[in-house]
Amino acid sequence: MRAVFLDRDGVINHNRPDHVKNLTEFQFLPGALTALRLLTSAGFRIFIITNQAAVGRGLMTVEALEEIHAHLRAIARYHGAKIDDIRYCPHIPEERCGCRKPQPGMIQELAARHQIDCRATFLIGDALTDIAAGQRMGCRTILVKSGRGSTELQKPELRLYQPVHIADDLLAATRWLLQEEIRPAPDTTLPMTGVLAMPQ
DSSP: OOEEEEOOBTTTBOOOTTOOOSGGGOOBOTTHHHHHHHHHHTTOEEEEEEEOHHHHTTSSOHHHHHHHHHHHHHHHHHTTOOEEEEEEEOOOGGGOOSSSTTSOHHHHHHHHHHTOOGGGEEEEESSHHHHHHHHHTTOEEEEESTTTHHHHTTSGGGGTSOOSEEESSHHHHHHHHHHHHHSOOOOTTSOOOSSOOOOO
């Protein structure tokens, strides 16, 4: 299965320091809907994984969050894209749950439900916690500079969670991964010479 896991805030829609708590505060980032359409047209199944501690902090209800996600899916569908599934973690960090990124619980749940081989997938996020969660499941990870991405690039932890690619935004990341998908595989029938390539 061709699949991509996407973070939400800062990747698909504008992030807010006070959280996206209702439909009024939910605004798509430029190019995001085009990216979702391109992924769908290319045969990728799209899964969203998002930390939503605003629920655990009492800043929004589960019903409000699900209304946002219903709106996201409807607008995406109108623009020719399909969101296959969404998982969110409502917990605050202090709860130390297994689903809040950088833990891989949401990816594990989606992989089990939809029979996804994570080693054949991409994950796109704007935070090192996204990258860490994806790498723990074997995904190829892309960090975008939108949202928190530019700030995350300055963190020393980047050395520990180095993505395979850094892109300006979701649309740029999508164009890159689509090029990667059509790149011919190396000919493994010939003997290898020179320096061994490092695994990604």
